[in-house]
Amino acid sequence: MHRKVRYQGSGRMASPEVPRPPSTGRSMSQESQESLDSGSMDDYWSEMKSIEEAGHGIHEELQDRHSSDDAELEEAWLQEAGLSTLVSGETGDGPTEALLSTLTKKQAAMVRRRLDNYTQTLRKRNKQPIRHVRDVFSTADTSQSGFTQEQVSPMSPKTQVPSKLPNWKPVKAETRVSDCGPLWETLSFDVPYSEGVTAHRKGRDCHDCQRIRRDDLPKFKPPQPKLGLTKVRDLSSEDMKKISYFSLIELTTFYDSLGIDLKRNRTVRNKGRETGVFGVPLTTLLENDRKIIPGSKVPLVFRKLLSKLEQTGLQTEGILRVPGSASRVKHLRQELESKFYDGQFDWDQVRHNDAAGLLKMFIRELPCPLLTLQHLPAFTAVQNISLSRHQIQALHLLIMLLPEPNRDTLKALLEFLRKVVANEEKNRMSLWNVSMIVAPNLFITRGKSAKLEDMQGAAGTAHLVRLLITNQDLLWTVPCFLISNVRKMNEGSMSKKPPTSEKTKRKLLRRWNAERDKAERSEASDLRDGVIRVHAPLNTKVSMAIKLDSETKAKDVVAHFDSESRGPRSTSRKYRAYLFEAGGNIGERCLDPETHLLELYRVNPNCEWIVKSRTT
Secondary structure (H helix, E strand, O other): OOOOOOOOOOOOOOOOOOOOOOOOOOOHHHHHHHHOOOOOOHHHHHHHHHHHHHOOOOOOOOEOOOOOOHHHHHHHHHHHOOOOHHHHOOOOOHHHHHHHHOOOHHHHHHHHHHHHHHHHHHHHOOOOOOOOHHHHOOHHHHHHHOOOOOOOOOOOOOOOOOOOOOOOOOOOOOOOEOOOOOOEEEOOOOOOOOHHHHHHHHOOOOOOOOEOOOOOOOEEEOOOOOOOOOEHHHEOHHHHHHHHHHHHHHHHHHHHHHOOOOOOOOEOOOOOOOOOOOOOOHHHHHHHHOOOOOOOOOOHHHHHHHHHHHHHOOOOOOOOOOOOOHHHHHHHHHHHHHHOOOOOOOHHHOOHHHHHHHHHHHHHOOOOOOOOOOOHHHHHHHHHOOOHHHHHHHHHHHHHHOOHHHHHHHHHHHHHHHHHHHOHHHHOOOHHHHHHHHHHHHHOOOOOOOOHHHHHOHHHHHHHHHHHHHOHHHHOEOOHHHHHHHHHHHHHHHHHOOOOOHHHHHHHHHHHHHHHHHHHHHHHHHHHOOEEEEEOOOOOOOEEEEEOOOOOEHHHHHHHHHHHHOOOOOOOOOOOOEEEEEEOOEEEEEOOOOOEHHHHHHHOOOOEEEEEOOOO
């Protein structure tokens, strides 16, 4: 029987030798010694000791101490998934009905279970549910969509999906096997990830997989679809909000398919400080920063610390691992608090070890964890997934779920960590070393107590950081099936949005007819011939008709405008131009230069084509 891990004091861990995995039997640390290139978990426990000695502690628990209420948790899930009207009593809501119409059979079954659980919990509390699940998923719809009553049987408040997969454990040295594929594998974006889980389970196990070196990881790359790849920053904020709806629904369905219970933390409101740089919410920091630099997406102090480390520490041995002087870091923290926004802070006095300590302190002291409190259990649960492919898919959906400030700040951090690993020959910081040091700062969030499984999951969370670092380019690319869902939802919302009065109906009809007739007269002949009208408001030539063929790409159109603009009145370009699709069944999307425009036109024939910079 494992002994308990004890903590002393408020928000402080007792001693560095205490929070280690149990020594009885084969511990996670011993397994790590056999399988990981660092040979031990020493860096992880050293970082835990540094955190304890810093005195500022790890996040105090933001979870409500009271017993969890299933109805509130399910209501929070439905609201985050864009389905709040299912519990608000409203009916005939266009966007919600449009969202529901895009779901797969598995996703619809999962939503029904959630709604069933919510309504049954309310009944047990002697409250009449506002909207019954049968009002949303009728018997006829159920039979047509193909999921049976057995598949969507109600869940009681105490019912939990049992986890059928073991905690992540590294395998023995030099016997790690790749996931039935090559070291580089293309991850399909065409269908929801949950649809591939059953197919994989039914397939035969691969017994002839090649063995790879112990410090290698399966690497995944996105496909090259004809509609082009879409990065997170390529979509409008309204489209990304809808992406988060579908990501949560798909993530929950995906975890259900894997037999993993997707838990959520119940949070309480914590505004945090409104001034200073440490312990201030990311949104508040960005509001203050944008008064100085409009459009800032990552806190200025965070970027400055990363910049300082890149300038002085990338080639320094032990960067991130060797702690700076505790007294110096404390003094610099106080100066940053009082002088940063006045522009009087002297960055020349900051050594690279000090900057590393301040950077990790900034992450730890955020009022809400960088990975968010509500989704942190889902991040941690990724280590319970056996296949690397499915781990990456789960992380992919979780990145789509993060609020924009958290996602942008995490991206900046991972880009920096990749640079640290790239200089391993000089700084002696391998991918595993870096991951072990960063993991406690991202994943350990308890103040007064820590569970034994948190300690045993140390290697697992470090493995997750490895996956985030090595696959970050893929993780910030929006899957095609999510964009397809947004297009369908937008089309459904437009078709189901009813006018509010007869007068409004007549007015809308007149406008629609006028716009349709105008469009048909001016563009019908061009469109039949595959010709689009591209607008470039910032160029010398503001409009141009482009004839499309199967090989026309977005970069060709931009290059065409670029050459046309280089005349007597335009001697040099002052901005980098991109081609956008705007309107139709998408809000706005900056196109990948490799996008085949004829294919995109067939998907969104009613959009406008605009050449402009990202900032306009």
